[in-house]
Amino acid sequence: MDTNKITEKTTSFKINGKLIELTLPPTFRLVDILRDCLALTGTKIACEVGRCGACSVIMNGKLVNSCLIMAYQIEDAEIFSIESLAEDRLHxxxxxxxxxxxxxxxxxxxxxxxxxxxxxxxxxxxxxxxxxxxxxxxxxxxxxxxxxxxxxxxxxxxx
Incomplete structure (x- = not known):
C-alpha cells in the first residue's frame, strides 16, 4: 500500500447557488478548487497562509480564507465567491x-x-x-x- 498517495474523494457543495460535485484529493485547497476547477478567478491568491484576506469567500454564512479551507471541509457547504455578487449589474x-x-x-x-x-x-x-x-x-x-x-x-x- 502506497501511503504517500492521497485517495481522491467525491465532494459535493454549493457554489454561488449551484450544486457542484467534484472528485478531488481531500487536502486540495478551496481557493484552488475555485480558480482551477471552476474557473472562478475573482478570488485571488496572495499570501497563501490566511494573513491577507485576498481569497476571502463566505462559507456557510461566515467569512473564511479559502486558502486555509481543504476539500474535505467543504462537503455539503454553501459557498459564495465574489462572482456571486454581480449578475446583471454591479452589487x-x-x-x-x-x-x-x-x-x-x-x-x-x-x-x-x-x-x-x-x-x-x-x-x-x-x-x-x-x-x-x-x-x-x-x-x-x-x-x-x-x-x-x-x-x-x-x-x-x-x-
Missing amino acids: PIQEAFLQAGALQCGYCTPGMVMALKSLLDEKEQPTKEEVLTALSGNLCRCTGYEGILRAVDLLTQKN
Whole structure:
C-alpha cells in the first residue's frame, strides 16, 4: 500500500447557488478548487497562509480564507465567491467601491468586498469600529483604507 498517495474523494457543495460535485484529493485547497476547477478567478491568491484576506469567500454564512479551507471541509457547504455578487449589474458594495475610489490595483478588492458583504449581511448600520474589525483580516498596500471607509459610508448613508 502506497501511503504517500492521497485517495481522491467525491465532494459535493454549493457554489454561488449551484450544486457542484467534484472528485478531488481531500487536502486540495478551496481557493484552488475555485480558480482551477471552476474557473472562478475573482478570488485571488496572495499570501497563501490566511494573513491577507485576498481569497476571502463566505462559507456557510461566515467569512473564511479559502486558502486555509481543504476539500474535505467543504462537503455539503454553501459557498459564495465574489462572482456571486454581480449578475446583471454591479452589487451595491462594488458600486460604492467605484464611487468612493476604494481600489487601486484591485488585487485585494474581492476579499474586501466579501468581508464587507459578510458584515453588512449581519449588521445593516455598522459602526466604524465594526467595519475596521470586519476588515482587519484583509490587507491592502495601495489605498490606505480611506476609500474603503468612504464606500461603507455610501452604503450605510453616513455621508
